[in-house]
Structure formats: C-alpha cells, structure tokens
Amino acid sequence: MTPASPARESVQAPEPAGLTETEAAGRLVASGPNEVATGRHVRLHTRVLGQLRDPLILVLLGAVALTLAIGDHPDAVVIGLVVVVNTTVGVAQEVRADNAVAALSAMSAPHARVRRGGTVRAVRAVEVVPGDVLVLGEGDIVAADAELAEASALLLDESTLTGESVPVDKDAGAVLAAGTVVVRGRGVATVTATGASSALGRIAALLDDRHERTPLQRRLAGLGRTLAAVTLALCLLVLGLGLLRGVPPGTMAVTAISLAVAAVPESLPAVVTLALALGARRMAARHALVRRLPAVETLGSVSVLATDKTGTLTQGRMRVDSVWTPRGSTELTGVGYEPVGEARVGGRAAGESELAPVRELLTATALCNDATLRPPDPTSPDGRWTALGDPMEAALLAAAAKTGCPGQGELGTGCPRIGEVPFDSLRKRMTTLHRTAGGQILVCLKGAPEAVLVPGVIDAGPDTIARARDEAARYAARGRRVLAVASGRRDDVPDPLTAAESGLTLLGLVALSDPPKPHAGRTLADCRAAGITPVLVTGDHPATARAIAERVGLLGEGHQAEADVVTGADVAAGRVADLTSVRIFARTDPQQKLDIVEAWRAAGAVTAMTGDGVNDGPALRRADIGVAMGARGTEVARQAADLVLTDDDLSTVVAAVEEGRRVYDNVRRFLVYGMAGGAAEILVMLAGPVLGLPLPLRAGQILWINLLTHGLTGVAMGAEPTAPGTMRRPPRPPDQHILGDGAWQRLLLLSAVVTVTSLGAGLTAQGLGLAWQSVLFLALLAAQLGVVLGLRDRLFTWQNLLLPLAVLASAVLAAAALYVPFLRTVLDTSALGWTGLALAAACVPVSLLAARLLRRAFQG
Numbered sequence: 056m057t058p059a060s061p062a063r064e065s066v067q068a069p070e071p072a073g074l075t076e077t078e079a080a081g082r083l084v085a086s087g088p089n090e091v092a093t094g095r096h097v098r099l100h101t102r103v104l105g106q107l108r109d110p111l112i113l114v115l116l117g118a119v120a121l122t123l124a125i126g127d128h129p130d131a132v133v134i135g136l137v138v139v140v141n142t143t144v145g146v147a148q149e150v151r152a153d154n155a156v157a158a159l160s161a162m163s164a165p166h167a168r169v170r171r172g173g174t175v176r177a178v179r180a181v182e183v184v185p186g187d188v189l190v191l192g193e194g195d196i197v198a199a200d201a202e203l204a205e206a207s208a209l210l211l212d213e214s215t216l217t218g219e220s221v222p223v224d225k226d227a228g229a230v231l232a233a234g235t236v237v238v239r240g241r242g243v244a245t246v247t248a249t250g251a252s253s254a255l256g257r258i259a260a261l262l263d264d265r266h267e268r269t270p271l272q273r274r275l276a277g278l279g280r281t282l283a284a285v286t287l288a289l290c291l292l293v294l295g296l297g298l299l300r301g302v303p304p305g306t307m308a309v310t311a312i313s314l315a316v317a318a319v320p321e322s323l324p325a326v327v328t329l330a331l332a333l334g335a336r337r338m339a340a341r342h343a344l345v346r347r348l349p350a351v352e353t354l355g356s357v358s359v360l361a362t363d364k365t366g367t368l369t370q371g372r373m374r375v376d377s378v379w380t381p382r383g384s385t386e387l388t389g390v391g392y393e394p395v396g397e398a399r400v401g402g403r404a405a406g407e408s409e410l411a412p413v414r415e416l417l418t419a420t421a422l423c424n425d426a427t428l429r430p431p432d433p434t435s436p437d438g439r440w441t442a443l444g445d446p447m448e449a450a451l452l453a454a455a456a457k458t459g460c461p462g463q464g465e466l467g468t469g470c471p472r473i474g475e476v477p478f479d480s481l482r483k484r485m486t487t488l489h490r491t492a493g494g495q496i497l498v499c500l501k502g503a504p505e506a507v508l509v510p511g512v513i514d515a516g517p518d519t520i521a522r523a524r525d526e527a528a529r530y531a532a533r534g535r536r537v538l539a540v541a542s543g544r545r546d547d548v549p550d551p552l553t554a555a556e557s558g559l560t561l562l563g564l565v566a567l568s569d570p571p572k573p574h575a576g577r578t579l580a581d582c583r584a585a586g587i588t589p590v591l592v593t594g595d596h597p598a599t600a601r602a603i604a605e606r607v608g609l610l611g612e613g614h615q616a617e618a619d620v621v622t623g624a625d626v627a628a629g630r631v632a633d634l635t636s637v638r639i640f641a642r643t644d645p646q647q648k649l650d651i652v653e654a655w656r657a658a659g660a661v662t663a664m665t666g667d668g669v670n671d672g673p674a675l676r677r678a679d680i681g682v683a684m685g686a687r688g689t690e691v692a693r694q695a696a697d698l699v700l701t702d703d704d705l706s707t708v709v710a711a712v713e714e715g716r717r718v719y720d721n722v723r724r725f726l727v728y729g730m731a732g733g734a735a736e737i738l739v740m741l742a743g744p745v746l747g748l749p750l751p752l753r754a755g756q757i758l759w760i761n762l763l764t765h766g767l768t769g770v771a772m773g774a775e776p777t778a779p780g781t782m783r784r785p786p787r788p789p790d791q792h793i794l795g796d797g798a799w800q801r802l803l804l805l806s807a808v809v810t811v812t813s814l815g816a817g818l819t820a821q822g823l824g825l826a827w828q829s830v831l832f833l834a835l836l837a838a839q840l841g842v843v844l845g846l847r848d849r850l851f852t853w854q855n856l857l858l859p860l861a862v863l864a865s866a867v868l869a870a871a872a873l874y875v876p877f878l879r880t881v882l883d884t885s886a887l888g889w890t891g892l893a894l895a896a897a898c899v900p901v902s903l904l905a906a907r908l909l910r911r912a913f914q915g
C-alpha cells in the first residue's frame with residue numbers, strides 16, 4: 056500500500072450538494088442496506104446435526120440402541136437424556152458464541168463520511184445509499200461503487216478487487232469500486248450502487264474470516280484426539296476386565312461406552328469458543344474491540360508493545376506555544392482549540408510590528424491546512440471548541456485566530472486553493488497553491504524541519520538555515536513537535552506542482568506542545584510489571600521522541616540515561632545490528648515499522664503494535680496484535696487491526712492483555728478439572744473391582760456425573776475472575792504447551808486424590824454395610840466439586856457467583872439422583888442415610904484442600 060508514484064495534483068471543482076437526511080432515509084428503505092448477505096446464517100437443524108455427528112455422540116446413540124436391544128430401559132433413558140442435554144448445551148453455546156462474534160463485527164463495522172443536507176457526517180457504511188455524496192480522504196475505504204466528481208491527488212489501492220498492489224491515480228469522472236482504499240489525496244464521489252449490486256458483493260467473501268479456528272482451538276483438537284485414543288484404550292481394558300469377571304457383556308459394553316464419553320472432555324471446544332467470545336465481550340466493555348477471535352488468546356502472551364506517540368502516549372490535543380521567525384520568538388497563551396489567547400514577547404504583549412511576521416507565518420499555515428475548527432455546540436455541557444481533521448492542523452488554525460489572522464472563510468474566498476501536493480509520511484511536508492486577489496499564485500509549504508530547511512526548498516543563506524535548524528533542535532529537545540513554514544509567489548501554476556517546492560522564503564518555525572496523557576507513565580509501568588517491553592516508534596523528530604519518552608518513563612526508573620534513539624534512516628541503512636535492543640525509534644516510515652515488527656517476531660516475541668495511518672496496514676497485519684485507534688485512526692488501519700481501541704487509550708491494550716490472560720487461565724483450569732475428573736472415573740472403574748467393588752458405577756451414574764461436572768460447573772469456570780497478580784507475572788511463552796507449567800502434574804495428582812478419596816468412601820460404606828455404590832457415586836461427584844472450588848484463585852469472592860451457584864445446583868441434582876424416585880429407578884441408586892451422606896461429603900474438603908495445596912506447589 057506504499058504510494059508508488061510521485062505526488063500528483065489536480066484542480067478543484069464545485070462540490071456536489073448531497074442528499075437530505077429524509078431523502079437518504081427513503082432511499083435506504085427502497086434500495087436496502089449497503090451490505091451483502093454473507094450466507095453464514097446457520098439453520099437450527101444444521102447445528103443439531105453438526106452436534107450429532109460428533110463421534111462420541113454417535114457412540115452414545117449406538118449405546119442407546121444396544122441398551123434398548125438388551126432391555127436395559129433405565130440406562131437407555133439416561134444415555135438418551137445425555138444426548139439431548141449435550142446437544143442442547145452444544146447448540147446453545149455455539150449460538151451464543153456466534154452472537155457474540157456477530158455483535159463484535161457490528162461494532163467494528165466500517166464507517167463512511169457522506170455529505171448530507173450540506174454537512175459532512177460519519178455514517179455506518181451499511182447506511183450509505185445510491186446518490187449519497189461520499190467524502191474521501193487518506194485511509195478511507197470506499198463504501199460503495201461511486202463516480203468521482205472531484206479529485207485532489209487521489210491515489211487508490213484497488214488490490215482487494217484486482218489483486219494489483221500498485222496504487223492507481225484517479226481523476227474526476229473515474230469509477231470507484233466499493234472496498235478499495237484511498238492511499239493519498241482527497242475526493243468527492245457520488246454513489247452509484249450499493250449492497251449486493253456493488254463491487255462489495257464480489258469481495259464479501261474475502262472480508263469474512265469469522266470461522267477461523269484459533270491456535271488454542273487447533274492445539275486442543277489435537278489434544279482431544281490423543282485423549283480420545285487413550286481413553287478408548289483404557290475403556291476397552293475396563294470392558295475386558297469386566298467380562299473376565301463375568302459381568303454380562305451388554306452391561307459391560309454400555310458401561311465402557313459411558314465411561315469413554317464421560318472421561319473425554321467433549322464439551323472442551325464449546326467451552327473454549329465460549330470463553331473466547333465472552334472474553335471478547337468483556338474486552339469490548341473495557342473499550343477494546345476484538346476483530347478476530349484468535350486475538351483474544353494471543354493478547355494474553357503479548358511480550359512487546361510498540362506504540363506510536365501522538366494521541367497514544369500524548370493527549371493528541373496540540374497547541375501552538377511558540378512561533379519563531381527570523382525576527383525573534385513569540386509565545387502564545389490560551390488552552391485547547393479556543394481561538395482566545397495572547398501573543399507575548401519577552402514576557403509582555405507583542406507589539407504590532409512584532410506580530411506582523413507571526414501573522415504572515417500563521418496565515419500560511421491556515422491556508423496550507425485541511426482541518427476545521429468548530430465553535431462550542433450550544434447543547435454540549437463543556438462549551439469547548441472542537442476540531443475536525445488533524446489535531447496539529449487544528450492547533451495551527453487556533454493560533455492563527457489568536458493572533459488576528461483572517462478567518463478560514465475569508466481566506467477561502469480571498470485566496471482560493473487551486474492545487475495541492477498533500478502531506479505523506481515519506482515526504483513529511485505539504486504544499487498548497489492559492490490564487491491571490493492580484494491574480495498571482497501563492498505557494499504555502501509546511502513540514503518537518505529536515506524536509507523544509509534544505510537549500511533546494513528555501514532560498515536563504517546557510518546562516519539563516521543553520522539558525523532555524525538550531526532553534527528547531529532546541530524546541531524538539533523540550534518535547535515540542537516542530538514545523539517549518541515557507542511561502543513564495545509565482546506568476547503561473549508550475550507543472551508538475553512539486554516544482555513549486557523550491558526557492559521559497561522561510562517564514563519561520565512553529566513549536567507545538569502535546570503533553571503526555573496523565574496516566575501514560577502508569578500504563579507503561581503496568582506493561583513492564585507484566586513483562587511486556589514498551590517500544591516507542593514515532594514519525595516525530597528524535598529529540599521530541601526522547602523528551603516524551605523520558606517524561607513518560609518509557610525505560611523505567613533509573614534508565615533514562617540509556618535513552619538512545621535510532622532513526623528510520625539508521626534502520627533503512629542497516630546501521631542497527633539488533634533492532635530488538637532499541638527502545639526509541641524516531642522519524643520512522645511504515646516500512647521501517649514493518650522491519651521492527653519482523654525483528655521482534657524473529658526473536659520469538661509476541662508483538663502488539665499501534666498504528667493509525669493508511670500505510671500502517673502491513674505492519675498492523677504483520678504484528679501478532681495490530682492495534683488501531685477507533686477515533687483517530689483511518690478506516691484502513693481499523694480494518695487491518697486485530698484490536699480497535701474505542702477510547703484511543705494505550706491502557707486499554709493493557710486491560711485487553713489482562714482479559715486475554717484470564718481467558719487462557721480459565722481454559723487451562725477447565726482442562727485440569729475436566730481431565731482430572733475423567734481420569735479419576737477411569738481409575739475408579741479399573742481399581743474398584745481389584746479392591747472388591749465389582750462394578751463400581753453404572754453407566755447412567757457415570758453419565759450423570761459427567762453432566763453435572765463438565766456441563767454445569769465446567770462452563771461456569773469460563774467466567775472466573777482474573778487472578779490477583781496476573782499482570783505482575785511475565786507473559787506465557789507462546790510455544791508453551793497448554794498443559795505445561797505444572798498443569799500436567801496437578802492434573803495427575805488431583806485425579807489420584809479424587810480416586811483415592813471416593814474409593815475410600817465406597818470401601819468404608821461397604822464395610823459398614825451401606826449402599827456402597829450410591830456412596831461411591833456421590834463421593835466421586837463431591838470430590839470433583841471440591842476440586843472446582845479448590846482450583847479457584849480466590850476461594851471466597853463475590854465475583855463469578857455463577858460458579859458457587861453451579862456447584863450448589865450440581866449438589867442438588869446429585870441429591871436428586873438419590874432421593875427423587877424416578878431418577879433413583881433410572882440411575883439405579885438408593886436413598887442414603889446420614890452416615891452415607893457424611894462419607895461422601897467428607898470428600899469435598901479433602902479434594903478442595905488437595906487442589907489448593909497443589910496450586911501452591913505447581914504454580915500456573
């Protein structure tokens with residue numbers, strides 16, 4: 056998406072008026088929304104069939120047939136019930152996850168700027184109708200097919216449509232296709248076709264990647280297959296041993312099948328999808344819109360955060376505080392974009408003669424400007440002036456107004472713009488051409504000092520240029536953004552327009568302050584505490600970058616002296632051996648951002664990178680987590696990003712990382728719990744007969760335990776709160792096994808504890824002459840519920856009440872299995888007396904305590 060051709064120019068025409076709101080509303084009804092039905096709507100029966108095709112469910116259906124054939128009706132009912140409940144829960148979770156993802160895509164859907172009723176406003180792209188006047192600027196995505204009415208150096212990237220990556224120039228009259236991207240320049244176009252009848256219809260398929268599986272899901276699917284194989288082998292062993300002991304083959308077959316179903320955490324994929332979707336929803340509530348589900352999980356392991364400066368670390372509300380002209384420097388007072396303030400020289404109000412050169416300079420910046428200032432909205436409570444467009448250009452307009460320069464309206468009529476060479480981050484300067492009342496051509500240029508203070512551009516002696524450079528360096532070292540401004544007069548419009556950028560008179564420098572956000576330092580400290588390395592990558596001057604980095608403590612306490620700054624030119628020339636050793640990059644262009652991301656990724660880091668410009672797309676896509684600003688960023692950056700910050704605040708990335716870590720922790724917790732329970736069930740079935748408990752559990756009982764553990768409590772685990780200290784530990788290594796870092800050990804030891812305690816309860820019951828099988832059934836459930844509670848990070852907390860409620864519900868349903876006559880018949884249990892109940896209940900504290908001790912022994 057890098058501009059390939061030199062800057063182009065064009066001449067402006069009168070603007071089309073646009074539809075009224077009423078007309079637009081009428082057309083929306085007539086032509087329908089500007090979107091393409093994705094055909095992704097899945098019917099209910101398709102979802103149900105999808106669930107029933109699960110191999111384990113097929114096995115269960117086989118078991119129903121088998122039990123019916125051998126006349127074991129109670130087990131047939133229970134297994135049938137399990138199939139129904141499993142399918143219902145599966146479908147419900149799928150629908151919930153899909154809805155959550157759909158809601159997210161709606162939130163991050165593209166917007167478009169249209170002129171309606173004479174004013175330009177942002178609308179959702181789906182609301183664009185034929186006849187609408189689209190206002191296009193750098194970084195916009197063309198929302199519908201349109202005919203270009205007016206173009207100013209408009210360069211379009213049509214690669215989404217044609218695959219051709221070289222951007223194309225477009226002049227008035229050209230046809231623009233929906234989905235293409237404005238790389239540079241501006242334009243106004245009239246919409247000709249929307250929705251399915253537009254080019255969007257052709258590219259809709261390219262935009263939809265919602266059904267991609269996350270790395271975690273893929274890894275879990277692999278784990279699931281291994282588990283299924285191991286479990287099946289063990290179940291066959293149980294079957295064989297049972298048959299050897301003379302248990303009827305039908306009963307034994309059904310038992311082995313039930314055991315297989317119970318031991319494999321088949322609800323795992325559903326739990327994971329739901330955990331990710333819920334995580335994405337929680338992130339949205341914290342102002343972080345996730346555009347791809349896998350990002351939720353990747354966020355948890357982010358280890359490097361490459362951030363830009365303006366509006367991310369700083370407030371992005373710029374203010375001109377000094378103007379330097381070759382005659383001397385002038386300070387400007389005032390706050391925000393209010394055109395109220397005073398020009399002061401050496402501590403006193405500036406005199407008319409001192410103001411004249413300042414006015415000339417600021418008038419040039421007001422002409423060479425695409426922003427607009429808006430007076431306070433009478434209905435808004437804060438009564439502040441606001442800006443439309445680039446905050447820096449808005450600040451220049453406010454400064455011009457403070458010093459009594461002519462207003463934008465007056466300048467527009469007195470000195471209309473007849474051409475421009477727009478700003479881009481490679482050239483770092485912008486030029487406009489205006490026709491003066493006397494018929495001459497006025498050239499106004501502003502840009503980064505090193506792009507302007509060069510002999511070819513400025514017609515001045517080396518002394519003047521050197522003085523201006525020194526002043527610029529002084530302002531930059533104080534953290535100011537500096538612009539150099541020049542102007543000149545011509546008799547004719549030069550061809551090409553870039554030829555106007557030479558032989559100009561230096562008007563002076565403007566120094567803009569953009570103070571750091573109050574909590575930027577805190578956010579960076581939080582990053583470091585969480586093991587995330589912050590790196591500043593800015594297009595600004597090295598001295599400005601260093602000053603801001605020092606002010607926000609980018610390198611942490613006591614490291615300020617190491618604030619070495621590397622420039623984009625150093626990177627491009629290969630002067631930096633190891634890009635990962637640098638913390639501050641200045642004057643970088645988008646290609647160098649990409650190099651920095653690549654270097655970190657090659658070093659094994661998981662990178663998050665912020666970006667907002669039109670050319671940031673590739674770096675945002677390449678970074679593990681591309682972060683775009685919702686308010687400030689361009690549409691292209693937003694659509695290329697994995698994460699969109701609706702509040703443009705860096706601390707939101709840290710919050711999202713915290714949510715990502717929480718999701719991962721909860722999935723791991725569920726795995727430990729579910730697999731420990733499954734393993735315990737198999738061990739009980741294997742060891743029971745050896746210890747004198749012939750058929751420890753009936754098929755129905757095993758499935759009942761499965762429903763209550765994996766179903767109710769398992770899902771509730773997905774909503775567990777963030778563990779204290781989550782953001783004070785380093786990120787997990789990206790290649791770490793999902794059961795690494797102590798999880799295997801905990802799982803095996805917990806399954807041993809659950810097996811021993813429940814078998815202990817069963818054997819004691821047998822010794823006391825009680826209904827031992829019912830005690831064992833209840834004990835196995837109780838021990839697993841103890842594990843659920845013990846695995847919590849905070850045992851007693853008001854957060855996630857769902858979990859204690861799920862445990863309670865499971866306990867009630869476990870009791871129901873013993874005391875509701877119908878269930879008792881179906882599950883073949885007996886009502887227990889106090890002793891039996893106490894024996895089973897005793898398993899809760901034992902497994903709970905074991906889980907807590909193991910948490911300490913094997914962190915993770």
Ligand code: ATP
Pocket residue numbers: 363364365366445447448478479480483484485501502503504536537538592593594595596
């Ligand atoms: P940051 O990290 O601060 O967000 P950036 O990557 O947005 O920086 P650019 O927008 O590429 O930086 O700007 C680079 C330099 O170009 C600025 O420091 C400034 O001197 C100059 N510049 C920026 N915008 C304009 C403009 N509209 N007209 C002229 N010059 C500009």
